[in-house]
Amino acid sequence: MQNFDYQTPTRLIFGKGVIEKLPGVMASVGRKVLLTYGGGSIKKIGLYQKVLELLKGFEIVELSGIQPNPKYDPSVLEGVRLCKAHGIEVILSVGGGSVLDCSKAIAAGACYEGDPWDLITRKVRAKAALPIVDILTLAATGSEYDQYGVISRTETNDKVSYGDPLVYPHTSFLDPTYTFSVSKKQTAAGIADAMNHTIEQYFTEDTTLLNDGFCESMLRSLMVNGRKCLDHPEDYTARAEMMLACTYGCNGILALGNTYSGWPCHGIEHALSAYYDITHGEGLAIITPRWMNHILSERTLDRFVKYGINVFGIDASLDKWEIARKAIDATYGFFESIGIPMHLREVGIDESRIGEMAHHIAVNEGLENAYVPLSEKDIHEILTASL
Ligand code: NZQ
Numbered sequence: 001m002q003n004f005d006y007q008t009p010t011r012l013i014f015g016k017g018v019i020e021k022l023p024g025v026m027a028s029v030g031r032k033v034l035l036t037y038g039g040g041s042i043k044k045i046g047l048y049q050k051v052l053e054l055l056k057g058f059e060i061v062e063l064s065g066i067q068p069n070p071k072y073d074p075s076v077l078e079g080v081r082l083c084k085a086h087g088i089e090v091i092l093s094v095g096g097g098s099v100l101d102c103s104k105a106i107a108a109g110a111c112y113e114g115d116p117w118d119l120i121t122r123k124v125r126a127k128a129a130l131p132i133v134d135i136l137t138l139a140a141t142g143s144e145y146d147q148y149g150v151i152s153r154t155e156t157n158d159k160v161s162y163g164d165p166l167v168y169p170h171t172s173f174l175d176p177t178y179t180f181s182v183s184k185k186q187t188a189a190g191i192a193d194a195m196n197h198t199i200e201q202y203f204t205e206d207t208t209l210l211n212d213g214f215c216e217s218m219l220r221s222l223m224v225n226g227r228k229c230l231d232h233p234e235d236y237t238a239r240a241e242m243m244l245a246c247t248y249g250c251n252g253i254l255a256l257g258n259t260y261s262g263w264p265c266h267g268i269e270h271a272l273s274a275y276y277d278i279t280h281g282e283g284l285a286i287i288t289p290r291w292m293n294h295i296l297s298e299r300t301l302d303r304f305v306k307y308g309i310n311v312f313g314i315d316a317s318l319d320k321w322e323i324a325r326k327a328i329d330a331t332y333g334f335f336e337s338i339g340i341p342m343h344l345r346e347v348g349i350d351e352s353r354i355g356e357m358a359h360h361i362a363v364n365e366g367l368e369n370a371y372v373p374l375s376e377k378d379i380h381e382i383l384t385a386s387l
Pocket residue numbers: 037038039040041042045066067068069070095096097098099101137138139140141142143146148149150178179180181182183186190193250266273280
């Protein structure tokens with residue numbers, strides 16, 4: 001087992017109606033609030049109105065229109081400008097992972113005199129950040145319980161994942177009822193995202209019985225409850241378990257003591273989203289089984305066998321290679337069965353920029369250090385197989 005140094009400072013407040021605690025939590029961090037949100041879903045579900053009602057007496061400045069795959073320009077830059085102009089003390093993010101990731105970049109940028117891109121690209125280490133409180137409305141990324149944010153810069157086709165303990169949310173409000181209105185497309189993408197977060201941590205060299213069991217349970221739970229959420233969007237129990245599983249996805253708890261895997265599917269997907277602005281979870285679902293096929297070898301065989309038996313219940317008495325291939329087919333089959341388009345062409349990506357993207361990924365994502373090292377040629381082959 002590898003050494004580690006681990007701390008998650010975020011307070012999670014989970015369940016139906018927990019938003020009533022919002023004024024108390026906010027008052028403990030500040031009264032001048034930057035309220036961040038996306039394209040309007042929070043107004044449709046009445047959450048925006050509820051937040052304003054609860055925060056009467058607070059000074060609120062708004063930043064709306066934060067898009068999926070949140071953009072550096074205008075959203076991060078505008079948020080930083082508003083924080084500085086109004087002396088903002090706390091950011092309240094209401095929405096999905098994109099709103100929260102953007103809020104994290106704003107929180108650090110607001111306490112920095114230079115170009116916030118320096119912080120996102122880790123050219124400069126942030127010395128401080130504003131506190132962030134969030135009300136999550138979409139279960140997927142785990143941003144509510146982690147120190148990461150992913151920001152896109154359209155003009156350079158960059159989608160950069162940055163991390164800093166300073167941007168862990170102070171408090172995350174997780175009320176599963178706010179996810180009832182999430183569309184089938186976004187629910188399925190959320191299931192795929194959280195499953196891939198788990199897979200990225202499961203497929204690595206040095207693992208433990210403890211972590212393997214945690215990951216296998218995550219995957220089974222996400223498949224069972226995810227399907228229930230799609231069939232019955234207002235099934236509270238299913239939405240609640242899915243929300244909690246997603247929350248565990250990215251803060252490292254699933255892989256404490258494991259070797260770092262390099263998160264290869266994320267490295268590849270971030271380029272797809274950067275070049276084509278596709279939905280993150282859909283890109284991951286398309287890449288994952290192709291990446292699995294690519295890395296299946298004598299060396300990785302036993303991992304696939306364990307995955308196949310414990311996650312999909314494949315007959316353990318079969319030949320190992322047959323179990324592994326069945327496991328990859330089952331992964332593909334599950335994503336397809338929840339309505340995800342399983343070819344890049346179906347999400348608007350053809351072969352024209354595959355070479356350019358493979359090069360961009362090879363240069364920027366460090367996948368030569370992944371569990372199974374990936375060269376530019378490997379990445380090109382995985383992308384081509386995904387078409
Ligand atoms: O903009 P609004 O109107 O709010 O609509 C959003 C958006 O169109 C909608 N939505 C959110 N909550 C809703 C709702 N619609 C109806 N009812 C609700 N309750 O859903 C759409 C997608 O929202 P978005 O926030 O983009 O989705 P998600 O939470 O999946 O976030 C995706 C982003 O997170 C990044 C991804 O790369 C992508 O940019 N990631 C962040 C990570 C992290 N911070 O740790 C890790 C992940 O691997 C991922 O990379």
